[in-house]
Amino acid sequence: MSQFIMAIDQGTTSSRAIIFDQHGRIQAQAQAEFPQYFPNDGWVEHNAKEILEGVIQVSREVLQKSELAASDIAAIGITNQRETTVVWDRDTGEPVYNAIVWQDRRTARVCEELTLQGKENWVNKKTGLLLDPYFSATKLQWILNNVDGARERAQAGELAFGTIDSYLLWSLTGEHKTDVTNASRTMLFNIHELTWDNELLELFDVPSSVLPEVCASSEEFGYTREDILGAPVLVGGMVGDQQGALIGQACFHEGMAKSTYGTGCFLMQNTGTQPRTSHHRLLTTIAYQVGDTVHYALEGSIFMAGATIQWIRDGLKLIGHARETLDMAKQVGANNHVYMVPAFTGLGAPYWDPDARGAIMGLTRDTGIAEIVTAGLQSVCYQTRDLLEAMAKDKAVPTRIRVDGGMVVNDWVVQFLADILQLPIERPEITETTALGAAYLAAISAGQKTCLADVAELWQQERSFEPNMERAASDQLYDGWLDAVGRVRSHRD
Ligand SMILES: Nc1ncnc2c1ncn2[C@@H]1O[C@H](COP(=O)(O)OP(=O)(O)O)[C@@H](O)[C@H]1O
Numbered sequence: 001m002s003q004f005i006m007a008i009d010q011g012t013t014s015s016r017a018i019i020f021d022q023h024g025r026i027q028a029q030a031q032a033e034f035p036q037y038f039p040n041d042g043w044v045e046h047n048a049k050e051i052l053e054g055v056i057q058v059s060r061e062v063l064q065k066s067e068l069a070a071s072d073i074a075a076i077g078i079t080n081q082r083e084t085t086v087v088w089d090r091d092t093g094e095p096v097y098n099a100i101v102w103q104d105r106r107t108a109r110v111c112e113e114l115t116l117q118g119k120e121n122w123v124n125k126k127t128g129l130l131l132d133p134y135f136s137a138t139k140l141q142w143i144l145n146n147v148d149g150a151r152e153r154a155q156a157g158e159l160a161f162g163t164i165d166s167y168l169l170w171s172l173t174g175e176h177k178t179d180v181t182n183a184s185r186t187m188l189f190n191i192h193e194l195t196w197d198n199e200l201l202e203l204f205d206v207p208s209s210v211l212p213e214v215c216a217s218s219e220e221f222g223y224t225r226e227d228i229l230g231a232p233v234l235v236g237g238m239v240g241d242q243q244g245a246l247i248g249q250a251c252f253h254e255g256m257a258k259s260t261y262g263t264g265c266f267l268m269q270n271t272g273t274q275p276r277t278s279h280h281r282l283l284t285t286i287a288y289q290v291g292d293t294v295h296y297a298l299e300g301s302i303f304m305a306g307a308t309i310q311w312i313r314d315g316l317k318l319i320g321h322a323r324e325t326l327d328m329a330k331q332v333g334a335n336n337h338v339y340m341v342p343a344f345t346g347l348g349a350p351y352w353d354p355d356a357r358g359a360i361m362g363l364t365r366d367t368g369i370a371e372i373v374t375a376g377l378q379s380v381c382y383q384t385r386d387l388l389e390a391m392a393k394d395k396a397v398p399t400r401i402r403v404d405g406g407m408v409v410n411d412w413v414v415q416f417l418a419d420i421l422q423l424p425i426e427r428p429e430i431t432e433t434t435a436l437g438a439a440y441l442a443a444i445s446a447g448q449k450t451c452l453a454d455v456a457e458l459w460q461q462e463r464s465f466e467p468n469m470e471r472a473a474s475d476q477l478y479d480g481w482l483d484a485v486g487r488v489r490s491h492r493d
């Protein structure tokens, strides 16, 4: 019997393929970056075909590295950057336009107009989302309105729409499907009825003929074409990457939360089998569906986490490598009065202010590179506290927070996070949680596991960080952050 699972983790800046054994241990991995396109102010695009080629390349490479054959792989799990929108020709598979990435802000005015028309609550009740260019609906509408002939071809049934999971599945297997977690990020999907919503399709002027079939997250989605890996392999799991991380962190019970620090930061709390509405501008989203059971989550999304450190490295050139931030922060210490608000593409949750822009504040004559770099690290923790405060106001404080993502190798950051949140922070042994979550879903489809409870015991803590700053000191630092954010907002509440 095939024993291994391959996870394909298609992220914002790179694609990874990882092979896991039945115990969730990594056997081999391969990774490839791909180009980012910024054709206009606030626009971010990917070439979907470049993504597909990269995914096929890393999938073949990881098989080679592990010295396994396609027949050793019981199933593939796909996990992906969410919301990013692709429209392609059903006959040729050619995308009609570049993929419009989740970070892209070109539809900010459309969202603003709909908000002014009083549509936000109505949309929120159906989708759990807020009217922001982040989500797929206005990106899809933009493609249909702006690419020559796209609307007519869509109406004639010639075009298909999908988020990256769906585009990859279609290209690898010929099936046009997505899972509930990805569908829940489009702003076209009713998260209560678990169906595409006709009224939303009308609002965003989207013909239903372009939509994929929506499935549970663990399903027999299709089999890869033989030429991809040498033999057909079952695609048995599909899940948005943040939901994948929630599963990989074994946050299966109400109140358990994970926070992922990659390009952006996404704090997600499992709220059980009932959707929970936020009154403080967090998102309600689908965490996963296995069988008929759907779990929901509350989510706070921050657009700039590790990307702030990248900007400090590549834009400001203050450091040569992200790891240099550790010694600088140790030298400066937590009590830094310089604040950086990395609102380069506006602010995400809980502010949702696409017009806010970044700033560095509190500079004095003795401010040096180390203080600015430390402020960059701290901004990520302060933003997480913003999310936690919103959860607290919604009476949904998580019982614990598990962290992952590229930034959490930095012990100083995780300690400052514990201090600013005044909560213990748990870091797992396996930090490739996103891929692991997708692998678990695929393992269930392949019959290796019967349910998610089977994988809970595989989660292992590497280290727990306890708060060791007084609450008053922590609050005082956070007040400075709130003041700094208040100064960059384009409008005040
Ligand atoms: N030692 C470090 N300290 C702080 N940030 C780091 C460190 N190492 C990596 N990073 C940041 O982590 C991010 C990479 O995380 P990763 O999870 O691979 O991102 P993604 O999956 O979104 O591409 C980069 O933005 C980088 O700036």
Ligand SMILES: O=P(O)(O)OC[C@H](O)CO
Pocket: 010, 011, 012, 013, 080, 081, 082, 083, 102, 240, 241, 242, 262, 263, 264
């Ligand atoms: O690709 P990542 O890891 O930056 O995640 C992107 C998110 O899914 C966007 O919602």
